[in-house]
Amino acid sequence: MKNQRHQQHHEAVDGLLNLFTRANHDLTLVQHRLEKEFQQIYPHNANPMILVSRIKKLQEDLCTLKEQCQELLAAKQDLIDKASATLVGNRSLLQRSQASMGIPHASDSDDSAFANFKLVVSKEFAPLASKQPKLNF
Numbered sequence: 001m002k003n004q005r006h007q008q009h010h011e012a013v014d015g016l017l018n019l020f021t022r023a024n025h026d027l028t029l030v031q032h033r034l035e036k037e038f039q040q041i042y043p044h045n046a047n048p049m050i051l052v053s054r055i056k057k058l059q060e061d062l063c064t065l066k067e068q069c070q071e072l073l074a075a076k077q078d079l080i081d082k083a084s085a086t087l088v089g090n091r092s093l094l095q096r097s098q099a100s101m102g103i104p105h106a107s108d109s110d111d112s113a114f115a116n117f118k119l120v121v122s123k124e125f126a127p128l129a130s131k132q133p134k135l136n137f
Contacts, residue, residue: 091114
């Protein structure tokens, strides 16, 4: 009896596997027929199956591009922040060195190069930190 159940179980599984195999074969035939029909009806560049495939590839590429753009923007902001800190630090060190040697140095308001630097950083680059664009696809 145990052997009969085991045998029935195998027969049921075999039947199911055969059903899936036939269904897979049938679907493959339908796919090939559609591909052949589309090739006959549509020019190569307008084949709907090829267009759908290209659209899916573009969607994948856009997601990758979005991630890379966000990484690039973050790296750019980091570079701007570090460069600004280095320039401000170097200017401060130069002013202290000049002061220790008794050389007069320009104040922040009299130093047009530093004023322009601050203006550019505040107007051009600071928005990057607060407005990291959300790239939605």
